[in-house]
Amino acid sequence: MITRCSPVTAKIGVSRPDKSDRESRNRMFVLGMGFVGQFFAQELNNKDWVVSGTCTSLSKKKQLEEKGFDVYLFNANDQELLILDTLKDYSHILVSIPPVKGIGDPMLLHGELLRSTLMGSDLQWLGYLSSTGVYGDCGGAWVDEDYPTSPTTELAKLRLAAEEGWLNLGQDLGVSAQVFRLGGIYGPGRSAVDTIIKQSPLSKSQKMRGSRQYTSRIHVNDICQVLEASVQKPSSRNIYNIVDDDPASREEVFAYAWNLVEKKWPGGLKQSPSPQKVEQNNEKASSRGEKRVSNARMKRELGVRLIHPSYKSGLQSIIDQMENPYQSSLLGS
Numbered sequence: 001m002i003t004r005c006s007p008v009t010a011k012i013g014v015s016r017p018d019k020s021d022r023e024s025r026n027r028m029f030v031l032g033m034g035f036v037g038q039f040f041a042q043e044l045n046n047k048d049w050v051v052s053g054t055c056t057s058l059s060k061k062k063q064l065e066e067k068g069f070d071v072y073l074f075n076a077n078d079q080e081l082l083i084l085d086t087l088k089d090y091s092h093i094l095v096s097i098p099p100v101k102g103i104g105d106p107m108l109l110h111g112e113l114l115r116s117t118l119m120g121s122d123l124q125w126l127g128y129l130s131s132t133g134v135y136g137d138c139g140g141a142w143v144d145e146d147y148p149t150s151p152t153t154e155l156a157k158l159r160l161a162a163e164e165g166w167l168n169l170g171q172d173l174g175v176s177a178q179v180f181r182l183g184g185i186y187g188p189g190r191s192a193v194d195t196i197i198k199q200s201p202l203s204k205s206q207k208m209r210g211s212r213q214y215t216s217r218i219h220v221n222d223i224c225q226v227l228e229a230s231v232q233k234p235s236s237r238n239i240y241n242i243v244d245d246d247p248a249s250r251e252e253v254f255a256y257a258w259n260l261v262e263k264k265w266p267g268g269l270k271q272s273p274s275p276q277k278v279e280q281n282n283e284k285a286s287s288r289g290e291k292r293v294s295n296a297r298m299k300r301e302l303g304v305r306l307i308h309p310s311y312k313s314g315l316q317s318i319i320d321q322m323e324n325p326y327q328s329s330l331l332g333s
């Protein structure tokens with residue numbers, strides 16, 4: 001039985017589909033219970049879906065089970081894919097596993113087996129989480145789903161091939177299949193506010209993005225509502241850009257997050273915001289992948305109204321839900 005709750009950390013009921021579920025309830029299998037996968041699984045659990053998913057390590061499986069999720073241990077790079085038989089019992093599959101350098105989509109390596117196993121199964125809907133990186137550098141132009149893709153990095157090229165592979169599989173199986181090209185994902189626990197509070201140095205790819213004038217983002221709650229809208233309105237081979245209305249530089253977003261933290265907990269931050277600033281380098285402009293990604297199709301065809309049309313409301317909602325991170329150090333001093 002599924003118990004309802006709202007916070008992500010709250011316990012939920014574990015369930016696997018039995019015969020009566022298969023006749024009466026929607027069943028989602030999330031391949032890759034990462035950041036998005038967990039939020040989405042929680043959303044659906046709250047709506048009385050049967051939800052299961054996968055992760056690659058035993059320690060994470062235990063953590064997820066403690067949160068109440070139903071989880072299978074699964075690594076697509078392994079030879080044996082026992083999980084495939086399990087997939088047959090689900091009506092919906094979300095693929096959240098990224099491609100692997102030098103390999104490609106690790107699931108699609110087993111494409112023929114996937115096809116033969118899922119043919120004639122209960123599957124109705126297949127969603128693949130992709131990235132706006134497939135467009136490459138567009139010189140700052142507005143980019144919709146019909147804009148020619150021109151991936152520059154190996155991973156973006158593999159991503160594009162994976163999109164095609166999943167859409168083809170969906171078509172062969174005669175099920176609704178769609179690709180979601182996501183902008184930079186943020187949400188509770190993974191945001192500019194969290195980075196500033198942890199005061200951790202930026203990673204190399206974050207610094208790269210820091211030099212861009214435009215970076216498209218999307219709050220995880222909006223990803224979840226788009227996925228749910230797509231389930232309600234299945235398509236055949238549709239591709240959707242999933243971004244907010246406000247492409248902005250990383251520097252701008254960090255300055256905003258910095259002010260939010262300073263305003264809420266004055267004096268808590270030790271460093272100045274300058275470490276987040278990344279110098280512009282005009283010579284490298286062509287490798288920055290500049291583009292402004294349009295979300296018009298998502299709104300028009302899926303009827304989505306963004307909860308967080310800009311990073312501003314997204315970050316505000318994140319900080320509003322946070323406990324004072326400086327509380328313990330204040331008490332200790």
Ligand SMILES: NC(=O)c1ccc[n+]([C@@H]2O[C@H](COP(=O)([O-])OP(=O)(O)OC[C@H]3O[C@@H](n4cnc5c(N)ncnc54)[C@H](OP(=O)(O)O)[C@@H]3O)[C@@H](O)[C@H]2O)c1
Pocket residue numbers: 031032033034035036037054055056057060074075076077096097098099106129130131132182183184185186
């Ligand atoms: N982060 C972004 O800003 C961004 C932007 C655009 C698109 N995307 C893509 O959107 C998708 C969802 O993003 P996310 O941030 O939720 O990703 P995430 O947190 O990194 O989750 C990825 C999931 O895939 C699983 N996985 C990775 N390699 C695997 C393999 N070989 N076999 C089986 N499972 C494997 C991971 O397992 P474990 O749980 O065991 O680690 C994890 O559950 C990903 O494909 C991501 O690349 C991300």
